Amino acid sequence: MQRTTMDLWVGLFVITGIAALMVLSLKVGNLNVYNPSQSYVITGNFENIGGLKVRAPVKSAGVVVGRVTDIQFSTQTYDAVVTMSMDSRYLFPKDTFASILTSGLLGEQYIGLAAGGDGAMLKTGDKIMKTNSAMVLEEMIGRFLFDKAAEDDSF
Amino acid sequence: MLKHIVPGIQNVGHRVIESIWRLGRASRFFILVLLKSGTSLRRFNLVIRELYFTGVLSLIIIVVSGLFVGMVLGLQGYETLQKYGSESAVGTLVALSLVRELGPVVAALLFASRAGSAITAEIGLMKATEQLAAMGMMAVDPIARVVAPRFWAGVISMPFLAAMFSVMGVFGGYLVTVVFIGVDEGSYWSQMQSAVDFRFDILNGFIKSCFFGVAVTAIAVFEGYDAPPTAEGVSGATTRTVVTSSLAILGLDFILTAFMFRGVS
Numbered sequence: 001m002q003r004t005t006m007d008l009w010v011g012l013f014v015i016t017g018i019a020a021l022m023v024l025s026l027k028v029g030n031l032n033v034y035n036p037s038q039s040y041v042i043t044g045n046f047e048n049i050g051g052l053k054v055r056a057p058v059k060s061a062g063v064v065v066g067r068v069t070d071i072q073f074s075t076q077t078y079d080a081v082v083t084m085s086m087d088s089r090y091l092f093p094k095d096t097f098a099s100i101l102t103s104g105l106l107g108e109q110y111i112g113l114a115a116g117g118d119g120a121m122l123k124t125g126d127k128i129m130k131t132n133s134a135m136v137l138e139e140m141i142g143r144f145l146f147d148k149a150a151e152d153d154s155f
Numbered sequence: 156m157l158k159h160i161v162p163g164i165q166n167v168g169h170r171v172i173e174s175i176w177r178l179g180r181a182s183r184f185f186i187l188v189l190l191k192s193g194t195s196l197r198r199f200n201l202v203i204r205e206l207y208f209t210g211v212l213s214l215i216i217i218v219v220s221g222l223f224v225g226m227v228l229g230l231q232g233y234e235t236l237q238k239y240g241s242e243s244a245v246g247t248l249v250a251l252s253l254v255r256e257l258g259p260v261v262a263a264l265l266f267a268s269r270a271g272s273a274i275t276a277e278i279g280l281m282k283a284t285e286q287l288a289a290m291g292m293m294a295v296d297p298i299a300r301v302v303a304p305r306f307w308a309g310v311i312s313m314p315f316l317a318a319m320f321s322v323m324g325v326f327g328g329y330l331v332t333v334v335f336i337g338v339d340e341g342s343y344w345s346q347m348q349s350a351v352d353f354r355f356d357i358l359n360g361f362i363k364s365c366f367f368g369v370a371v372t373a374i375a376v377f378e379g380y381d382a383p384p385t386a387e388g389v390s391g392a393t394t395r396t397v398v399t400s401s402l403a404i405l406g407l408d409f410i411l412t413a414f415m416f417r418g419v420s
Contacts, residue, residue: 003200010206013214017315020322021361027344028250028325029351055352 039085040124041069044098044111049080050134052100052109058084059101060113065090068111084111086122093118099132109134181377188376191296192303201304202311209270209305210312214319216265221320224257225249225327233332242332243342247350249328254351254360255416258321260408263367266309266316267400271375274305275396278379279389287380302376309375313368314361321360359415366411367404374400 046052049071058066066086074081086092095116102109122128195201232248278301281287287297325347332338351357375396382392 006207007203009211010203013206013211013312014315016214017312017318020315020318023322024254024318024357025353028254028321028347029353029357 038088039066040088040122041083041085042122042124042126042128043081043083044128044131045074045077046080046082046098046100046131046133048133048136049082050100050102050109050136052082052111052134056108056110058086058111058113060090060092060115065113082111091121092116094120094122094126095130096122096128097130097132098128100134102135177381180381181373184377184380185373187298188303188306188373191299192307194296194299195303195307201300202307205304205308206312209266209274209308210315213266213269213312213316216269217262217316217320218323220261220265221258221323222327222330224261224320225253225324225329226331228252228257228324229328229331229336232328233336233338242338244346245328245332245338246343246347249332250325250347250351251356253321253324253328254356256408256412258324259317259360259364259367260404262317262320263313263364263371263404264401266313266368267371267375267404268397270309270312271371271396271400272393274309274372274375275379275382275393276389278302278305278376279382279384279392282380282382283384283386283389285384298380302380306372306376309372310365310368313371314364317360317364317367355416359411362415363408363411366407370403370407371400374403 052068052071054068054071056068057064058068066084068082069085070083072081072083073079092113093116095118097114097116099112099114100109101112116130228249229245232245233242236242236245236248278287281297281301287301290297290300329343333340333343378392378396378399382388
């Protein structure tokens with residue numbers, strides 16, 4: 001085979017390979033250039049995080065506004081400290097309410113933010129004061145049984 | 156009684172020592188190839204010639220099997236997921252299984268049987284017909300001239316082939332689930348894009364395929380170079396290349412997966 005024809009084929013091969021990698025990262029993987037300077041980090045203490053995992057989305061009104069970057073257990077307060085990296089395009093008031101929600105019946109858990117009315121905005125290092133734990137099935141059943149027993153006593 | 160046991164134990168010992176010797180020879184050969192690959196990188200047209208034979212000519216089998224693997228994944232995934240009413244997640248299933256596992260592994264297995272066996276047979280036959288010895292007589296180092304370009308061509312082409320396999324698989328899944336069955340196109344792509352992470356899934360798949368490329372071509376060139384210079388020896392070496400590199404791919408895959416996805420949910 002001619003040298004130039006071979007070069008042409010190999011060139012095509014390499015270009016197709018790089019194109020395949022680009023398609024994988026852009027079309028399949030949705031590579032968004034995540035610039036750390038364009039985000040701010042806030043924390044929140046939760047009594048119970050249920051099945052929340054690192055890299056879970058932080059949503060407000062259903063729109064992804066950030067990601068969970070770290071989950072730690074605090075021995076001072078004995079609750080979970082969840083660190084969130086927020087998109088700096090979206091600023092939230094200081095009295096924002098954070099709760100752990102589940103998407104769908106069996107879906108993944110995420111943090112839902114409901115904006116408050118404070119004038120001051122959350123910034124890096126701030127802590128969300130108002131949080132709501134994840135629903136735990138056993139606790140719910142326990143509370144239901146407790147209520148039921150209380151009802152029966154009243155008769 | 157003892158007369159039968161002693162030769163048996165001797166046989167076991169002989170085999171163990173032999174395989175350790177072989178492993179040592181293979182590692183020394185691998186280091187020798189790396190040390191002498193400077194020439195092939197300087198004379199890059201040698202590598203380009205091998206890239207044509209190992210990479211370009213493997214394209215057809217990679218593309219076609221990627222397409223069919225993706226189509227089967229889409230079909231089977233749809234059948235299972237629609238029982239739970241979540242058939243829109245089929246894109247996630249196809250993309251994650253291809254990018255994380257099937258793309259690198261199946262592409263490497265195909266590459267081992269398509270290109271690895273050819274490399275072994277070529278080098279083995281060159282040795283059997285004393286072409287390598289003749290090169291040595293002419294002060295041309297056969298490792299630098301014959302082995303190293305083939306090694307580097309395999310290492311370069313493997314990640315590209317794995318990426319093409321994954322892309323064709325995702326396209327095959329799209330073809331079956333969206334075009335034929337009628338899953339919503341928007342949810343196919345958007346669920347896929349929200350689930351597949353660049354760093355954790357695509358980059359790790361790429362790293363895997365690089366490892367597989369090194370393993371497959373290193374085994375292929377060593378088996379070829381180490382083959383007994385007979386017709387039988389070359390055929391045995393070709394078989395061993397396919398068997399050993401398939402086992403190496405699957406074993407390496409487990410080790411790499413354990414390192415990459417440990418602790419990542």
